[in-house]
Amino acid sequence: MSVFLQQLINGLSIGSIYALMAVGYSLVYSILNFSNFAHGGVIMLGAYIGLYALHLLPMSFLGALVIAAFGAGLIAVVLEKVAYSPLRKRNAPSLYFIISAMGASIFLENLVIATIGPTFKTYPQIFNPIPFTFGSISVSRIDVLMFVIAAISLAILVFIIEKTKVGLAIRACSYSSRGSNLMGVNVNRIIFVIFLLGGMLAGIAGMLFGMKYTVYPQIGVITNKSFIAAVFGGLGSLPGAVVGSLLLGLIETLSSAYIASQYRDLIAFTLLIVVLVIRPSGIMGKITEDKA
C-alpha cells in the first residue's frame, strides 16, 4: 500500500510539471488554433534566465522567479512578432505556424548551445534538500513548493481570464477571433497578452523545472510530453490541460510501476489513441464542427 501511495505521489508530481508546461501551450492554442512547438524553447530560456538571475544578481528566489517569468514572457512576445505575426496577417493555415514554430525551437535550442554552451548547469541549493517523510513515503520539498506555485499561478491566470476585461476579450477571441474583431476587440492586443501570459507561465515552469532537476539546452524535449498531455485533456481547454497532465503523469508512473518500465511510453501512447478514438477532442476539448 505504501508503495502504491508513493507511486501516486510520484505520478502527481510529474504530472504537475507537465501541467505548468501544458497550460501555456493550451492558452496559445485556444486563440490561434495551432500547436506552438516553440513553447519548449521558451521554457528552456526561462530556466536559464532564472539561473543567471540567481547567480549574477543578489536576488531572492521570488525575485528570480519574477524575472524568469517576465523574461520568458518577453521572449514569447518577440517570438510572436517575428515568427507568427507575419503569418497571421496573411491568414496562413495553421500548418505554416507549426513549421515556423519548429524552426524557432531549433533556433532557440542551438542558439543556447552556441552561446552558453551545451553543458548542464545547476541551480544553487535554495531549499532544504531533505524530503518530508511519512513512514516510508517521501515527498520532496521542492515538489510541495512547485505544487503551490503552480496552483497560485494557475489561479491568477484563471482570475485574469474569468474576471477581468482582458479575460473577457480572450474568451471572446477563443470562440471566434473574427467575430470579436468585428465587435471592437483589438485582436492584436489580445494575442500580445496571450503570448505574454503563456511566456510567463513558461518562465515559471522552466525555472521550477531547472530547480527540481537541472538546466540544459534540450529541456524543450520534455515539453513533447506536455503537448501530449494537452491533447489528452483536450486542446485549447485550460482545465483540460491540467487534468490531462496529471492523468498522463499518473499513467506513466503506474505503468512503469505495475506493467513494464521499458514500455512506459508505448502504454501511454496507446492510451492516448484509445482516448482519442472514444473522444476525438480529448477529455475536455471543445467539439469543433466543420463549417463550410
Place this chain on the structure above:
Amino acid sequence: MKRKVSLFISIMMVLLLALTGCGGGSSGSGDAATDPIKIGWIGSLTGDQAPWGKCESQTVQMLIDETNAAGGILGRQLELVALDTKGDANEAVNAVKRLVSQDKVCAILGPNASAQALAITGVLESAGVSDIATVATNPKITVNDDGSVNEYNFRVCFTDPYQGAVAAGYAADILKYKKAAILYDVASDYSQGFMQYFIETFEAKGGTIVAKEAFKAGDTDFRPQLTKIKKADPEVILMPYYYKEVALSANQARDLGIKATLMGGDGWPSDTLFEMAGNSLEGSYVVNHFDYNDPDVKPLTEAYIAKYGTTPEINCYMVHDAYKVLLAAIEKAGNADPQAITDALTQVEVKGVTGTIKLGEKTHNPEGKEAAIQKIQLNPETGEFEYAFMQKYGAN
C-alpha cells in the same frame, strides 16, 4: 512577389557560392613533403553529446598546437580538421566522407560514441583511412560477430563486455554483493550493452538481479522506477548511463530513502556530477579507464585547465592517448600515407595517460589494459568530493 522570390534565390546562390569557395580554399592540398599533415576529428559539437565532443576536439587542438610548437612531426606541421556529427550516425558518415576525400586527412580521431563509429566502418574501408575511436565501447566496432576484425577501426578504450564484467566482478567478488538492481536507459546503446554484460557476469558469479527498470533518454524523473527498485531491496544499484541522469537518479534515490550502494561506469566521471549530487553519491563505485590522481594523468588535466579554464571530461584523456598512438604510428610509418599509418597502428606501443597502449592485431583494442575502480569520497581536508582510487581491476 516574384521579384522577391528571385531575389531570395539569388541571395541563396551567392551564399552557396561563397560557402563552396570557403570549402574549396581549404582543400586541394597535395602530399608534398612540406605541407602540413592533416588529422581528422569527428564527434558531437552540437546535440546532447556536445559536452563530451567539445572537450575532445579542444584537447586534440591543444595537443596539435603543442606538437607544432615543438617542431611538428617528420619535419612537418600538423593541422586539425574537426567536423561536427551532431551525435548522429548519418552525419558521421558525411563527415568522414568529406575528411577522407576532400580534406585528405591521414587518419581520424573520434567519434565519442559507438553508433557513429559503427556507421563509418564502410566508408573507412572504401577509403582506406583509419579511425581511432575514443570512448566508443561497443565490441562490434572493431571485431565482428564472426570474429573478423574491421581493418580500419581502432579504439583506445575498453569494451562494453569488459566494462560490464569488471563492474559485476568487482561487485560480486570484492564487495561481496549478492542482490543487484539495474536502472538503465532503454534508448541508449551504451546503457543496454553495459547492462547486458553486467547481468551475464553477475549471475555467473552467483548473484541475482532483483530488479531491472528502464527509462528513456530525455527523462528527468526516475522515482517510479526507483520506488519499484526500493521495494526489491538490492544491495547495489547499477546505473549505466551518463552523468546528468546519474546525478538526477542518485538524488531521487536518496530522497526515496534508498540506501544501496550505487555503481557506474565511464559515463559518470565529471565535475558537474559532484556539483549536482555529491552527497547522494558518496560511497559509490565507478569503473573508469584510469585514475585521476595518477602522476601521469595530472599534467594533462592542468594543461587543459590552463588553456580552457574548465576541468576536462574523460574524453580529454582518451583522445590524448589516441593522439599519442597516432603520432607514434605516423613516425613509424615515416610518411603520412593512410595505409602505412594503418599498418603501423598495431606495431607501436605508447605510454599514454591511461596506461600503456598497445593495439592488438587481432582485436584492434588496447591489450592488457586494466580498469581503474574508484570510490566517490568526501575529502576531509578540502571538503570536496573526489574519486578515490581503489585498485586496478581486470575481468577474467
Place this chain on the structure above:
Amino acid sequence: MFSWFYIEGILILVGINLMVVLGLSLLTGFTGLFSFGHAGFMAIGAYVSAICTMNFGIPFYAALLLGGIAAMVASLFIGYFTLNLKGDYFCIATLGFGEAVRLIFDNLQYFGGARGLPGIPLETTLAKVVIINIIGIAAMAFLIKSRHGRNMIAVREEELASQAIGINVFHYKMTSLAISALYAGIGGALWAHYLGFIQPLMFQLTKSTEMTIMVIFGGLGSITGSVVGAFILTFLPELLREFAQWRLVVYGAAVIIIMITRPQGMLGGMEFSLKGIIRFFRKFGKKKGQSAINAPEGGAEG
C-alpha cells in the same frame, strides 16, 4: 572544389530523403494531413529490409519493397484509428506513433535493440537511388494527375465540401497515408543499406520534422518543389559545416524566414514542365529579372 566521393554520398542522401519527402508531400502537400511519425515508417522499412537481406538473403530490390510494404501495413493500422481526428490531434497521434515505433525497436533484441544493427550489406549506390527515384517521381506524378490525385487535393481544400459531393474522405486520406508510408519505408530501407548500420536513435522525432521541413521548404502541393527542397536542405547543413556550432542556428532561422517571407515554399503549387521552360525563356529574352521562377529550378533538377 568538393571531391566526388563526398558529393556522391550526399547525393545518395538526397535521393533517400527525396523518397520520404515525396511520400510526405502527397500526405501533407496534396491531402493536407500533417505527420510527425514518418520517422517511424522509415524505421519499419529500414529494419524489415535489413533483416531481409541480412538474415534471409532476399535480394536488395525485393527487400526494399518488403520494407516499404511493412511500413504501409503499419500505416493502415494506425490510420484506421487516427485518420478521423482533426488537425493537431492527428498530428500528436502520429508523433506518438513515431515514438512508439522507436521504443519497440529499442526493446527488441532480435533487431539489435538500442545498440543497433551493424553489418547491413552496403547495397545502396547512386545509380540505384537515381533509378528508384525516377520510378518514384513518375509514379507520384501519374497518381496526382489521375482522378485519385485530384480527389485528394479536393480533400485538402475543402474536406466538408468534398464529402458532400460524394468523395469518400476517409478512403482518400487512408490511401494517401498508405502510399506515403510506402515511400517512407522504401526511403528508410535505402538508408539502412547506405549506412550499413541502423539504430532506433536515428529515427527520432527530429527526423520526421526534418522531412516535413523539406516538404514545406520546397513548396506544398508541388513534386518539383519536393525535389528542390530535398536537394537544398540536404546540402545546406553540409555547406554550413564551416560554421560548426552555428549551423543549426542558421538552419532554424532559415526555416522561420522561409515561412514568413514565402510560406507556400519555394515552388508551392507549381510544377516543372517543358511549357514552363519555353515560357520562361521567352520572357527572359524580353525582360531580364522579371523571371518566372518555376522554370530555371525545374530545368536544373529535371
